[in-house]
Each structure stands twice: as structure tokens, then as C-alpha cells.
Amino acid sequence: MPYQFYKLLFNVLVFYFRDRKEWADLEPVPQDDGPNPVVKIAYSEKFTDVFDMFRALLQNDEKSERAFALTTEAIDLNAANYTVWHYRRVLLQALDKDLREEMKYITAIIEDQPKNYQVWHHRRMVVEWLNDPSEELQFVAEILSQDAKNYHAWQHRQWVMQEYKLWDGELEYVEELLEEDVRNNSAWNQRHFVINHTSGYSDSSILDREVQYTLKQIKKAPHNESAWNYLNGILQDGGLSSFPGLLEQVTELQDTCSSPYLTAFLVDLYEDALETNSSSYDQQEMFNKALELCKFLAEEKDTIRREYWNYVSRSLQNTYGSGDPVSASSDPPPPPSSSQLPDMEPSDP
Amino acid sequence: MEEASPPLRCFRESHSSELFSDDGVQTVTSKEQRKVERSIQEVYSVYQQIHTSPQPALLREQHYHYLKKGLRHLSDAYECLDASRPWLCYWILHSLELLEEPVPAAVASDVCQFLARCQSPTGGFGGGPGQHAHLAPTYAAVNALCILGTEEAYKVINREKLLDFLYSVKQPDGSFVMHVGGEVDVRSAYCAASVASLTNIITPTLFDGTHNWILSCQNWEGGLGGVPGLEAHGGYTFCGTAALVILGKEHMLDLKALLRWVTSKQMRFEGGFQGRCNKLVDGCYSFWQAGLLPLLHRALFKEGDSTLSESSWMFEREALQEYILLCCQNPGGGLLDKPGKSRDFYHTCYCLSGLSVAQHFGNKDLHNELILGRDENRLAPTHPVYNICPEKVAQAIEHFHQLPVPVQTGPTPSAMDQS
Numbered sequence: 001m002p003y004q005f006y007k008l009l010f011n012v013l014v015f016y017f018r019d020r021k022e023w024a025d026l027e028p029v030p031q032d033d034g035p036n037p038v039v040k041i042a043y044s045e046k047f048t049d050v051f052d053m054f055r056a057l058l059q060n061d062e063k064s065e066r067a068f069a070l071t072t073e074a075i076d077l078n079a080a081n082y083t084v085w086h087y088r089r090v091l092l093q094a095l096d097k098d099l100r101e102e103m104k105y106i107t108a109i110i111e112d113q114p115k116n117y118q119v120w121h122h123r124r125m126v127v128e129w130l131n132d133p134s135e136e137l138q139f140v141a142e143i144l145s146q147d148a149k150n151y152h153a154w155q156h157r158q159w160v161m162q163e164y165k166l167w168d169g170e171l172e173y174v175e176e177l178l179e180e181d182v183r184n185n186s187a188w189n190q191r192h193f194v195i196n197h198t199s200g201y202s203d204s205s206i207l208d209r210e211v212q213y214t215l216k217q218i219k220k221a222p223h224n225e226s227a228w229n230y231l232n233g234i235l236q237d238g239g240l241s242s243f244p245g246l247l248e249q250v251t252e253l254q255d256t257c258s259s260p261y262l263t264a265f266l267v268d269l270y271e272d273a274l275e276t277n278s279s280s281y282d283q284q285e286m287f288n289k290a291l292e293l294c295k296f297l298a299e300e301k302d303t304i305r306r307e308y309w310n311y312v313s314r315s316l317q318n319t320y321g322s323g324d325p326v327s328a329s330s331d332p333p334p335p336p337s338s339s340q341l342p343d344m345e346p347s348d349p
Numbered sequence: 350m351e352e353a354s355p356p357l358r359c360f361r362e363s364h365s366s367e368l369f370s371d372d373g374v375q376t377v378t379s380k381e382q383r384k385v386e387r388s389i390q391e392v393y394s395v396y397q398q399i400h401t402s403p404q405p406a407l408l409r410e411q412h413y414h415y416l417k418k419g420l421r422h423l424s425d426a427y428e429c430l431d432a433s434r435p436w437l438c439y440w441i442l443h444s445l446e447l448l449e450e451p452v453p454a455a456v457a458s459d460v461c462q463f464l465a466r467c468q469s470p471t472g473g474f475g476g477g478p479g480q481h482a483h484l485a486p487t488y489a490a491v492n493a494l495c496i497l498g499t500e501e502a503y504k505v506i507n508r509e510k511l512l513d514f515l516y517s518v519k520q521p522d523g524s525f526v527m528h529v530g531g532e533v534d535v536r537s538a539y540c541a542a543s544v545a546s547l548t549n550i551i552t553p554t555l556f557d558g559t560h561n562w563i564l565s566c567q568n569w570e571g572g573l574g575g576v577p578g579l580e581a582h583g584g585y586t587f588c589g590t591a592a593l594v595i596l597g598k599e600h601m602l603d604l605k606a607l608l609r610w611v612t613s614k615q616m617r618f619e620g621g622f623q624g625r626c627n628k629l630v631d632g633c634y635s636f637w638q639a640g641l642l643p644l645l646h647r648a649l650f651k652e653g654d655s656t657l658s659e660s661s662w663m664f665e666r667e668a669l670q671e672y673i674l675l676c677c678q679n680p681g682g683g684l685l686d687k688p689g690k691s692r693d694f695y696h697t698c699y700c701l702s703g704l705s706v707a708q709h710f711g712n713k714d715l716h717n718e719l720i721l722g723r724d725e726n727r728l729a730p731t732h733p734v735y736n737i738c739p740e741k742v743a744q745a746i747e748h749f750h751q752l753p754v755p756v757q758t759g760p761t762p763s764a765m766d767q768s
Contacts, residue, residue, distance in 0.1 A: 032466055032478045036459040038420055039437040041427045051431075055479055081432040083480045086530050121532040148377065149628065151575070151582065155534075158578050183378035185626040189580040192569050196578075223370040225613070226627050233569030236606075259370070304367070304620070307663040308612040314656035 016049040017073075022066060028052030029059055047077050058087060063094040072105075079109065085118045089125060099130050107139060114143050120152040124159060136160040141173070148177060149186045158193060170194045182217050185226045192233065201234055207243075210234055215249060222257035228265055240265075241273035241281060260302040267293045267312065274320050287320050357405070357721075358668050359393055359620065359675070367618040378627050385629050386618050388688045392676050405674035405722035407704070408682065412697065413450050415682030416441050419694055420456065432476030432486075435467055439489035440698035442496045446738050447701045447728045457497045464490045465505045471517070472510030482514050483528040488540035491547055495745040496737050503748050509755040512550045515541050516757055523558025534575040535566050539588035542595040543735055547742070549749040552757060560598040563589045567602055570626065571610030581610055583624040583637040590644050591734045599648045608649075611641045612663055619676070620668030621687075622703075631686045632677040632696050635703020636736065639664055643706065643733035660717050666707040670721035673704045705731045 017023050030052055033040060043051075050073045057067045071088040074081060092102060106123045113119060127133055140157040143150055161167060171194050177187040199206050211234070217227045235243055247269055253262060270290035273281040291313055298309035358364065368386055371379040420441045423430075430437060438460055445452060452460075466478040467490060473482030474490035494502040518526045518537065525537035538559055545551045566573040566589050572581025573589040590607070593599040614622050614634070622634035642662035650657055677684045677700045683692030684700035709730040710717040720727050732739045 029479075034459070034462050034466055034478075036455075036462070038456070038460050038463045039423060039434050039441070040421065041423045041431060041434075042425045043428060043431075044425050047425070047428055047431075058479070078428055078431050080429060081476070081480070082483060082528055082531060083432070083475065086481060086528075089530065117527075117532060124532075149625070151580070155575060155579055158576075162578075181376035181378055182374070183376050183627045185628070186580050189568070189570070189574075193578050221372040221374045223372050224627075229570055229626060233571075236569070302617070304615050304617040304665045304668060305612050306665065307658060307661055308608070311656060311658065311663055315654075318656050 014046050014049075016045070017053045017070070018049055023053065026053065026056045026060075026062075029055035031055070050074050050077055054084065054087075058083075063091055065095065067091055068095060068097065075109070079113050079116050080118060082118050085122055089122070092126075092129075099126055102126050103130070103135070110139075110143065114147065114150055115152065117152065120156050124156065127160070133160045133164040133166065137166060144177070148181060148184050151186075154186050154190065157190075161194075162197070167194065167198050171198075178217070182221055183224050183226055185229075188226045188230050192230070201237070207234065207238070211243065211246070215253075219253065219257060222253070222259045222262065225261055228259075228261035232265060232268060239272050239276055240269040241276060241278050260297060263293050263297055263301060267297070271312075271316065274316070283320075287316065290316055357671055357675075358665075359671050360397060364618070369618065381629060382627075385687060389619050389676060392688050396675055405671065405726070407674060407722070407726040407728075408678050408680065409448060409725065411680065411682035412444070412678075412684070412701075413448060413682070415679075415692070416444050416448075416450075416694075416697065420445075420452075420460075432480060432483075433489075434477045435464060435474055435486040435490040435493060436476075437694055438464065438493040439496070440694040442493050443731075443737060444694070444698050444701050446496055446741070447705055447731065449729050452497065457499060458501060460493065460497060461499070461501045461505050464494060468505065468507060468510075469514070470510075472507060472512070472514030481528055483531070484518065484525065484537045484540035485527060487511070487514070488543055491544040492735065492737050495547060495735075495741050498741050498744050503745070506548055508548050508550050508749075508752070509758065511544065511548065512552070512555075512755045512757055515545060515550070515555060519555070521558075523556075523560070523562035525559075535563060535573060535585045535589045535592070536575070538563055539592040542592040546595045547735065547745050547749065549746070549752060550755055552754060556596055560593060560596050560601065563593055564598075564601055567607065571603065571606030571608075572614075573607075580625055583611075583614060583622065583634045583641075586611065587637040587640055590641055594644055594648070594734055599644070600652055602648075604645060604648055604652070607641070608645050608663065611638055611645070614638050615664050615668070616672075619672055619687075620665065621672035621676070622669070629687070630672070632673060632684060632703070633686065633699035635669055635673055635677075636699040636706065639669055639703050639706050640733050640736070659715075661710050661719075662706070664707075666710075666719050667721055669707045670704060670719075670726075673700050673707075674722060674726070701728060702731050702736055704728055706733065 018028050028049070050070065054070055054074050057070060068088065068091045071084050071091065074084045075088070091097070092099070103126055106119060106126060110119045110123060127136060137157065137160065140153050143153045161170065171191070174187050174191045174194060177184055195201060195206065195210070201207050201210070211231065214227055214231045217224065218231070221227070232240070240246065250262065250265060250269070267290055270286045273286045274283060274290070277283065294309045294313040294316070298306045298313070302309065369379060369382045371383070419437070423437070442452065442460070464474065467474045467476070467480070467486065469475055469482035471482065473484070473487045475481050475483055476486045491506065494505055517529060520526060520533065524533045525541050526533050527537050542556065545555060565577040566575070566585065568574055568581055570581040573586040574580055574582060575585045586607070590599060590602065593602060616623055616630045619630040621630040621632060622638035623630050624634050624637070642664050646657060646662060673684070676688050677696070679685055679692040684697045685692045686696055705728040708718055708720055708728060710719070718727070729738050731737065732742045735742050
């Protein structure tokens with residue numbers, strides 16, 4: 001197998017730390033796995049050599065250039081070793097290392113391993129020490145251009161923006177991303193993040209703009225769940241049924257843009273009308289239509305969520321229905337007793 | 350031609366109507382989704398050709414051998430998990446307990462001794478001997494020890510130092526960093542709440558502000574992000590919700606919005622769960638996402654909801670079992686993310702945990718089993734908060750509640766040195 005051969009070849013070419021004269025004064029410290037190890041990893045020679053030496057440095061609390069160089073090797077072998085990263089940060093400060101160089105280093109490491117927690121945290125620390133966020137938005141945009149949904153990247157981006165108040169141009173950036181992929185849920189989330197932290201949604205002209213923008217995206221791709229969720233999300237506070245003309249706009253879409261998401265949205269809207277006891281709507285009609293759509297979703301259009309839609313239906317009947325109390329079984333519900341609860345709390349008897 | 354056993358959901362005529370509709374607008378998201386759906390269709394068609402009467406089988410023997418070997422030896426491919434060895438112990442031990450395979454006493458003792466070497470002198474557990482303490486391996490180590498459930502296992506944990514460690518990572522805003530000088534996200538609150546509740550070290554101040562911080566992670570989608578402002582994500586949503594259940598504050602979430610979000614994460618075609626909206630199915634979310642339904646069921650029940658189902662969690666249990674059994678098993682043992690991916694112990698643990706959640710509804714008094722395929726596919730039930738078997742949870746809690754809550758001896762919580 002080519003990979004195994006390559007590794008064998010590479011290991012033969014390695015000059016182990018334990019054999020280098022500049023390291024001769026340091027006795028490597030083998031890992032203390034005990035006499036009968038479990039989950040024992042068959043480390044390569046190189047891995048063992050580097051980490052045996054790392055343990056020696058750690059034990060002596062050595063703060064030197066050679067220690068710093070060793071952390072680079074250790075990170076290369078396992079970038080998830082947070083103990084090594086911590087030590088590297090101690091050394092960066094103790095040796096007063098060039099943090100600009102460190103930024104270059106961490107940039108390269110993240111490009112190579114963008115889904116690792118430690119590398120992003122390290123970058124954040126260096127940015128904080130330098131108090132210089134000037135490269136961050138561009139860097140994160142670079143990473144996102146390779147994977148537009150990288151969770152760590154978005155987390156870093158939000159941290160930079162909040163910490164250094166860099167809100168300008170972000171809405172434009174989000175719109176670019178949505179142009180490229182209107183289904184990018186991370187971008188929709190970022191849209192919400194930016195607006196929340198700048199204008200907010202309470203201004204009716206902002207809310208209008210957002211509703212219209214979202215409906216436009218929905219018309220382009222009616223089966224895009226993100227857009228429907230966003231529409232729902234921004235109207236929660238005000239209430240779906242309170243937004244003027246929304247019911248009309250959405251029912252209009254039914255002919256050309258029908259999707260289970262449209263139907264579900266209507267259920268949410270009807271439910272909101274019932275909850276707010278809105279005089280703009282015929283309460284009985286809202287109730288009947290909501291139940292009808294729940295049934296339609298449960299039995300035909302969204303059967304994977306059958307249990308959920310049946311529950312919504314029962315809840316609506318229970319709260320707004322005029323008939324007998326509804327339960328999931330044909331028998332009247334027994335009074336809740338604690339024995340029916342899955343045992344969860346430590347303090348449960 | 351009549352089928353002897355009821356047809357699997359994925360083999361029904363109408364199933365192809367569940368394929369993703371891209372509305373003629375192709376994007377990276379839709380292309381990736383369709384690729385996965387095609388590969389799943391391939392799996393289904395191969396399966397139908399081989400089996401005339403589909404009875405999906407859990408490959409118990411194969412999984413057992415994979416797990417048994419891994420508990421002792423791992424190839425160098427696992428160098429990347431050298432800072433997560435307690436996790437490997439937990440993933441493997443939990444998988445074995447779900448399969449109801451006993452762990453020999455000698456092996457159990459070896460695990461105890463190994464985890465003892467992972468314990469930091471300043472409290473908590475690190476990813477390996479000599480590594481700094483970190484909340485994730487701490488969570489895994491405590492869970493692994495509770496699965497073993499022997500006196501020796503319980504005695505490994507230095508409760509006083511563990512409490513000191515938790516205080517050392519506690520932040521003024523109620524959150525926790527994962528390790529000293531490390532990052533904050535909602536996983537840490539879950540890890541802290543889990544170990545503290547199991548080992549009975551919760552003091553009056555330990556979780557001050559924590560529930561409010563977790564609540565601020567619930568976003569416009571209804572799920573929770575890793576930190577406030579981030580996209581709703583299955584792993585983080587599970588951690589936040591389970592932590593709140595432990596703290597007794599789950600009712601403070603918008604439960605309806607959360608329920609709506611998580612139920613919409615089950616994929617209509619694949620049957621498994623995605624981690625985030627418009628992303629791909631992954632076997633591990635069988636636990637992180639589906640595992641939320643038992644938590645929500647209980648939370649709603651406690652709120653006085655009388656319309657909850659008395660026979661099922663609010664997700665398609667059969668569809669999830671189909672996905673796991675047909676698409677997530679490696680024939681040589683071990684489970685995985687989706688067809689085409691490699692097996693690993695993390696996916697083995699969480700696919701099996703999700704399978705268990707799908708099979709078992711209720712608790713010891715009110716129990717409804719839905720086993721897809723042969724009866725031999727039945728796994729042991731798992732506790733939806735801790736994800737170890739309920740008996741082990743009860744046993745651990747009983748043991749540690751006989752001991753007094755330690756007094757905090759370490760430094761008081763403060764903004765820790767950020768190196």
C-alpha cells in the first residue's frame with residue numbers, strides 16, 4: 001500500500017530528537033500507560049520520539065527556543081493536543097516571540113486543518129495579544145471560500161466582529177454568499193447576527209425589507225428550508241399573523257411554489273392567529289384550516305414528521321377545540337404520575 | 350406478490366417522492382445532498398437485490414470484535430486521537446454495554462488504572478497520561494468509570510480535586526472554558542453538569558449563571574449554537590438541553606421552537622438526521638438529535654402537556670433504524686457517518702446510541718419497544734441525559750450521594766489567566 005510505504009520511507013529519513021546532540025542533555029520521558037495499557041495506540045517511531053521529548057520539557061518546565069521548535073513538531077503530529085498548544089503559548093510569551101510570524105504560522109496550519117478547535121483558539125489568542133484584527137475578516141472569508149459552512153470559521157468571524165466592532169460591509173458579504181448558495185444556512189444565520197447587532201428587527205422598515213428579501217429568495221427556490229426558517233424566525237416576536245398582508249402573499253405562492261415548508265408555515269401562521277386571538281381572522285376558520293394542514297402534512301406531504309404533526313394537531317384541539325379533552329390514546333389520560341417520567345434528574349426518587 | 354414482513358419504509362413505491370427538490374436552482378448544497386441521496390439509493394437497491402424479504406440485521410459479532418480489539422489496541426491512524434483516549438474508552442465501553450457484551454473484570458481494572466493515570470494532580474482528566482485536564486476527556490472518563498461501576502472505578506475519581514478543576518474553568522458569565530486557557534462553548538456546561546451531578550459535587554455556587562448562558566445559545570432557528578449568535582447545531586443543542594435538564598431549568602427554553610427545529614432535522618429520504626439545516630445526514634446525529642426527543646418529551650410532560658404521545662418519541666423511529674442498519678454499518682464491524690465513510694469508534698458509539706433511543710420509548714414502568722428487523726437487533730436502553738445505561742446512572746448516583754459534597758478548596762472563579 002503506497003501510504004504505508006511512504007510512511008516507512010519517511011520514518012527511515014527522520015533524525016530523531018533523542019539522537020541529536022543539541023538534545024543530548026535531556027532524557028526522553030516515555031508515556032506512563034501502565035503495565036496493561038488500554039486503547040493503546042501504535043505510535044510511529046517519530047511520534048514517540050517527539051512526544052517523549054515533549055514530556056521531558058514539560059516536566060522540567062523548560063522555556064527555550066528548542067522547546068518552541070519541538071512544539072511545532074508535536075503540533076504537526078497531532079494538532080489536537082491542547083497541552084502542547086498551551087505550552088506553545090507559554091513559550092511565545094516567555095521568549096517574547098514575534099507574533100506576526102506566529103500569525104503566518106497559524107494561518108498555514110488552519111488552511112491545512114480548518115476543522116480543528118485548537119488552531120482557531122490559538123489564532124484568537126494571538127489576535128488578542130496583538131490587538132490586531134485587521135487580517136481576520138479576509139482570512140475567514142478565505143477559509144469560507146473553501147467550505148462556506150465551517151462552524152469554527154463562523155465562530156471566529158462572529159468573535160472578531162463583536163470584539164472589535166467590525167460590522168461594516170457584513171450584510172453585503174452575507175448577500176454575496178447567498179447569491180452563491182441561497183441554501184447556505186450559516187449565511188442566513190450570519191444575516192440574523194448582523195442585523196440583530198446593528199439595526200435590530202424592531203424597525204418596521206427593516207422588518208419589511210427582510211420579509212421581502214426572504215420571500216424573493218423563497219420564490220427562487222421554494223424547497224429551501226433555510227429561507228422559510230428565516231421568515232419564521234424574524235416574525236416570531238411580532239407574530240406571524242400580525243404582519244400585514246403576509247397570509248395573502250404566502251397563499252398566493254401555493255400554486256407555483258408549493259412545498260411542505262409553505263404548508264408548515266401556514267400552520268404556524270394559523271396557530272399564531274389563534275394564540276393572539278386576532279380579530280383580523282375568523283378564529284374557527286383558522287382552527288379548521290390548521291388541523292386540516294396538520295393532517296395533510298402528517299399523512300401525505302411530511303410523513304417523516306407524522307408524530308410531530310399529530311402532536312401539533314392534538315395540542316391545537318386541546319387548547320382551542322370546543323369538544324372533549326384530546327389525548328393520544330382512545331382512553332382518557334391517566335393523571336400524570338412521576339413514574340411515567342423517564343428517570344432523568346439525579347434527585348428523582 | 351405479497352411480502353411476508355411489512356415493507357421497509359425506504360422500499361415503498363412512494364419513497365422516491367422524498368428525494369430533494371432543487372427547484373431547478375443548483376447550488377453546492379443541493380448538489381451535495383443529491384450525491385448523498387444517490388449513494389443511499391444505491392445501498393437500497395443492492396440490499397433489495399440480495400434480500401428478498403428484508404430483515405435488517407445488526408452485525409453484532411462483527412461490532413463486538415471491532416470493539417474488543419480497539420479497547421486494547423489501535424493503529425497509528427489513531428494518533429490524531431492521542432489527546433482523547435478517555436473518549437476512546439467511553440465510546441468503546443458504551444458500545445459494548447449497548448450490545449450487552451460484558452467487560453471481563455481484568456479489562457475493567459486495566460481501564461480504571463489507565464484512567465487514573467489520565468487524572469490530573471490538579472483535578473479532572475486529560476486526554477492521556479500527563480496531559481492537562483480538559484472537560485471533554487473528564488466527561489468521558491467519568492462516564493467510562495460509571496459504566497464499569499465497580500468500587501475500584503468509583504474510587505479513581507478524586508472528587509475534591511474535580512470540584513477544584515470545575516471552579517478553575519468557570520467563567521464570570523456562567524459559562525465554562527474547556528480547559529485552563531481554552532475555548533468556551535456549550536459542550537463545557539454539559540460536561541461539567543454531567544460529571545458534577547453523577548459524582549455529587551454540586552455546590553450552591555458552582556452553576557451560578559450557567560443556565561442563563563446556555564439559554565442565550567438558543568437562536569432564531571429554535572435550536573442552540575455553540576456560543577450565543579451561532580447557527581443551531583445538533584451536537585451543541587444536545588449539550589445545552591441535557592445540561593439544562595440536569596440543572597432543572599429546561600422549562601426556560603422555548604421548548605416549542607426547539608421541538609420544531611429538531612423534528613425538522615430528520616431527513617425525509619435518508620431517515621437519519623442532519624446536524625444543521627441544509628447540511629448532510631450523519632449517523633452520529635442519530636443520538637445528538639434524536640436523543641433530544643426523550644428530553645423534550647419529559648420537559649413538556651413536566652409542563653403539564655397532556656397531548657404527548659403515550660407510545661412514541663416524536664420522530665420517525667423506524668426510518669432512523671433503517672438508516673442506521675442499512676447505511677451505517679461496516680460489514681467488518683463498526684459503524685459510520687454515511688455510506689462511503691470509514692468506520693470509527695465515535696460513530697460506532699453514537700449510531701448504536703441512536704439506535705437504542707429509536708428502539709426504546711418510556712422508562713422502566715412504561716416501556717414500548719419498536720425493534721426493526723430481527724429481535725436480536727435489540728440494544729440495551731440508554732439514559733438520554735448521560736448516554737450510559739440507566740442502571741449505571743442510578744448506581745453511580747446512589748454511590749456518590751452517600752458521600753458528602755466536597756468543600757471547594759481551590760481558587761475562587763475568576764477570569765483565568767488566558768495563556
